[in-house]
Amino acid sequence: MEIRKNMLALFATLLLGSFAFMSGCATTGMDRSVKTSNSIQDEDREIRKLIVQIDVTNISLDTLMNSATPDLKKNFDAYSDNVSKLDSQGKLQMKRMDEMKLRSKEYFAEWEKQGNSYTNPEIRELSEERRNELAGIYAKVPEAAVGVRGAYFDYLNDLKEIQMYLSNDLTSRGIETITPVVAKTKVHMETLKTSYRPVIKALD
Numbered sequence: 541m542e543i544r545k546n547m548l549a550l551f552a553t554l555l556l557g558s559f560a561f562m563s564g565c566a567t568t569g570m571d572r573s574v575k576t577s578n579s580i581q582d583e584d585r586e587i588r589k590l591i592v593q594i595d596v597t598n599i600s601l602d603t604l605m606n607s608a609t610p611d612l613k614k615n616f617d618a619y620s621d622n623v624s625k626l627d628s629q630g631k632l633q634m635k636r637m638d639e640m641k642l643r644s645k646e647y648f649a650e651w652e653k654q655g656n657s658y659t660n661p662e663i664r665e666l667s668e669e670r671r672n673e674l675a676g677i678y679a680k681v682p683e684a685a686v687g688v689r690g691a692y693f694d695y696l697n698d699l700k701e702i703q704m705y706l707s708n709d710l711t712s713r714g715i716e717t718i719t720p721v722v723a724k725t726k727v728h729m730e731t732l733k734t735s736y737r738p739v740i741k742a743l744d
Contacts, residue, residue, distance in 0.1 A: 579644070648675045688735045
């Protein structure tokens with residue numbers, strides 16, 4: 541009787557361990573899927589916030605360039621604050637992009653590994669077809685983002701150098717002399733905003 545009880549206890553332990561292992565694998569796969577999806581949503585949200593900040597920063601630059609002398613300091617401070625916000629949001633958006641690429645790479649690599657474990661050839665084929673289909677969709681995002689990083693830093697560098705220049709010559713004459721550079725900066729701004737359009741489309 542005692543031996544039988546011990547055997548039943550051992551069997552129950554092994555069975556529970558198996559369930560726990562299977563549950564852990566399923567949870568890991570689900571977690572990876574959710575994290576990949578969330579990283580895409582985060583990237584989409586950060587890009588849209590960044591584009592809004594680009595417009596706000598541009599408005600503050602226009603306001604500064606058209607300031608009356610008494611308003612120069614106040615408008616310069618507002619512009620500087622917006623440049624700082626754009627810098628922070630841009631770093632976060634680039635970080636989200638890197639995370640998205642990493643998570644999707646891990647996700648599809650693990651999916652491929654698990655797909656090879658199917659013994660049913662029909663399920664294995666369905667898994668591979670769906671994985672390849674989704675991997676192709678996900679790959680469009682980094683492909684669409686080529687050129688974004690360079691365009692962003694070109695624009696941000698313009699803004700920071702305008703800020704530095706005016707911090708040393710915050711006068712009507714200083715505003716006048718930097719005006720041609722500001723005009724070129726707006727070209728860089730449009731290039732940046734245009735570079736984000738295919739990324740947003742790919743994310744959608």
